[in-house]
Amino acid sequence: MNSERYSGSCHCGAVRFTASADLGQTITCNCSICRRTGAILAFVAADDFALISGGDALCDYQFGRKSVHHLFCRTCGVRAFGRGTGPDGREMVAINVRCLDDVDLEALRPVAFDGASL
Numbered sequence: 867m868n869s870e871r872y873s874g875s876c877h878c879g880a881v882r883f884t885a886s887a888d889l890g891q892t893i894t895c896n897c898s899i900c901r902r903t904g905a906i907l908a909f910v911a912a913d914d915f916a917l918i919s920g921g922d923a924l925c926d927y928q929f930g931r932k933s934v935h936h937l938f939c940r941t942c943g944v945r946a947f948g949r950g951t952g953p954d955g956r957e958m959v960a961i962n963v964r965c966l967d968d969v970d971l972e973a974l975r976p977v978a979f980d981g982a983s984l
Contacts, residue, residue, distance in 0.1 A: 874966040876939035876946045881920030897981030905962045906976050912957035
């Protein structure tokens with residue numbers, strides 16, 4: 867797959883965003899939060915992400931090394947994306963692909979990532 871532009875949101879629609887992502891490069895993670903929320907993640911550069919609405923509706927949760935801002939909607943509780951830095955030090959956004967509009971989740975082939983061991 868190639869990078870395409872997607873729209874997404876939390877469940878209640880308060881938080882809306884767009885992102886250019888390659889959904890051929892998705893992961894599932896077994897860290898304590900991803901395992902519990904069932905997220906399928908795609909990582910994009912911060913420049914490829916735009917928060918359209920709902921910045922004031924976001925709550926920030928951090929744990930462990932506190933290197934990722936796990937952002938969720940204060941109204942519906944959905945964690946649509948998070949912010950952090952990649953291994954190269956650049957700002958990145960981890961998008962929960964389950965929150966993107968019109969994506970065939972069955973067509974995805976996410977790679978398992980062992981976040982629990984970090």
